[in-house]
Amino acid sequence: MSLTARFSCLSDYDPDALSVEQARAFIRSQLTPVRTQERVALRSALGRVLASDVIAPFNVPAHDNSAMDGYALRQADLAGSGETRLRVIGTALAGKGFAGAVGTAECVRIMTGALPPAGCDTVVIQEVVELDGDQVIVPAGQRAGQHIRLAGEDLAAGKPALAAGRLIRPAELGLMASLGCAEVSVYRRLRVAFFSTGDELCSIGTPLADGEVYDSNRYTIFGMLTRLGCEVLDLGVVRDDPATLEAAFRDAAAAADVVITSGGVSVGEADFVKPLMAKLGEVLFWKIAMKPGRPMAFGRLGSRGGGEGGDGGEGGDRHAAWLFGLPGNPVAVMAAFYQFVRDALQLLMGADPLPGVPLLPAVSRVAMKKAPGRTEFQRGILSHAEGQWSVRPAGAQGSGVLRSMSDANCFIVLEHERGSVAVGDTVQVQLFDGLV
Numbered sequence: 001m002s003l004t005a006r007f008s009c010l011s012d013y014d015p016d017a018l019s020v021e022q023a024r025a026f027i028r029s030q031l032t033p034v035r036t037q038e039r040v041a042l043r044s045a046l047g048r049v050l051a052s053d054v055i056a057p058f059n060v061p062a063h064d065n066s067a068m069d070g071y072a073l074r075q076a077d078l079a080g081s082g083e084t085r086l087r088v089i090g091t092a093l094a095g096k097g098f099a100g101a102v103g104t105a106e107c108v109r110i111m112t113g114a115l116p117p118a119g120c121d122t123v124v125i126q127e128v129v130e131l132d133g134d135q136v137i138v139p140a141g142q143r144a145g146q147h148i149r150l151a152g153e154d155l156a157a158g159k160p161a162l163a164a165g166r167l168i169r170p171a172e173l174g175l176m177a178s179l180g181c182a183e184v185s186v187y188r189r190l191r192v193a194f195f196s197t198g199d200e201l202c203s204i205g206t207p208l209a210d211g212e213v214y215d216s217n218r219y220t221i222f223g224m225l226t227r228l229g230c231e232v233l234d235l236g237v238v239r240d241d242p243a244t245l246e247a248a249f250r251d252a253a254a255a256a257d258v259v260i261t262s263g264g265v266s267v268g269e270a271d272f273v274k275p276l277m278a279k280l281g282e283v284l285f286w287k288i289a290m291k292p293g294r295p296m297a298f299g300r301l302g303s304r305g306g307g308e309g310g311d312g313g314e315g316g317d318r319h320a321a322w323l324f325g326l327p328g329n330p331v332a333v334m335a336a337f338y339q340f341v342r343d344a345l346q347l348l349m350g351a352d353p354l355p356g357v358p359l360l361p362a363v364s365r366v367a368m369k370k371a372p373g374r375t376e377f378q379r380g381i382l383s384h385a386e387g388q389w390s391v392r393p394a395g396a397q398g399s400g401v402l403r404s405m406s407d408a409n410c411f412i413v414l415e416h417e418r419g420s421v422a423v424g425d426t427v428q429v430q431l432f433d434g435l436v
């Protein structure tokens with residue numbers, strides 16, 4: 001079934017008033033992840049998606065070991081109540097154990113990570129014992145087995161340590177290193193081509209002529225794609241001319257999995273882009289009930305009519321690229337990218353589950369006007385004072401004011417049904433930066 005037909009089947013989906021959730025859900029429902037895998041050295045896997053489960057080849061930890069610095073002893077030697085005197089007969093260090101036998105009323109000084117000597121089943125931390133010559137006095141109340149990390153406690157041999165689909169962050173790198181993985185299987189990187197459209201755009205490095213503006217969208221898009229770990233293909237500025245645009249779309253679709261454009265989808269401009277798209281593939285033009293980022297095109301290029309034939313990419317019978325036609329306004333580009341494209345690219349990259357971005361409550365420090373019936377993504381500054389997180393808009397909220405994105409550290413997400421916000425109301429925020 002064609003994309004248009006699948007979209008038309010959704011009875012409550014109106015292309016001129018699509019909610020953010022509906023648009024997101026439809027996009028997700030159409031995409032199929034890449035399946036091609038490659039083996040890369042462990043360090044190169046950072047930011048990539050794991051293509052097969054990582055099975056622990058051995059127990060982690062491989063042996064029982066001490067979780068603390070203290071004394072290893074035999075629980076049976078401890079008095080039921082009251083303190084116990086034990087003679088210290090040696091030391092067990094991490095990587096250099098105590099080889100001798102521990103007899104009745106004896107113990108061994110032990111360091112974190114060291115293997116408990118044969119027969120010792122309990123560690124008493126050094127802070128609670130009293131030293132008396134070559135003896136220690138252990139207080140009552142020690143629990144059998146305490147402070148010993150058991151073999152296989154973190155990961156059991158033969159069990160999956162990480163599942164395919166996992167986005168590889170620093171913790172996963174470390175975890176795989178702890179299993180001795182020098183190479184890992186990851187999905188191939190996603191190739192994303194992008195260009196800007198507009199007769200008024202000038203590329204940096206060239207003096208501005210009258211009425212021109214520098215093309216900034218290609219730089220924000222470059223940055224957002226690079227952060228997501230995509231292979232990027234910058235196709236420059238393309239003039240608002242049907243033949244030039246057609247050539248650019250064909251080149252982009254032939255070279256990439258995904259094509260991202262900015263500009264040309266607003267009312268008026270879309271009128272001449274639409275017939276072009278009909279020739280090159282199947283593209284839906286939407287007016288999403290959101291601010292900023294209202295007009296957006298989503299579809300597939302080269303899937304029919306365009307003669308782009310090819311090697312048959314994943315999930316399709318011939319090469320086709322997904323298209324995200326974003327609005328031209330610089331803030332709208334970023335809002336639409338983060339609300340729709342990011343998710344879509346992560347899905348295509350094979351991430352499962354999708355990492356998602358949480359919505360967190362914060363108290364609004366200002367009143368904000370809002371009419372129900374659309375989702376607004378205001379640029380906000382979240383700050384902490386007097387024990388609470390509160391948020392205020394980051395200056396002028398026009399969709400062309402890129403400074404608001406730069407000054408902000410979060411989106412203030414004003415939900416579809418919500419009306420105006422009063423000072424002190426709780427609103428939802430989406431942080432720009434995460435810790436990991």
Ligand code: AMP
Binds near residue numbers: 198200218265330
């Ligand atoms: P459009 O959606 O093409 O009508 O563009 C809307 C607004 O965004 C206009 O003011 C454009 O000049 C501006 N704009 C479009 N593309 C870019 C770009 N690549 N960089 C900076 N501003 C842009």
Ligand code: MG
Binds near residue numbers: 197199263264328
């Ligand atoms: Mg334009």
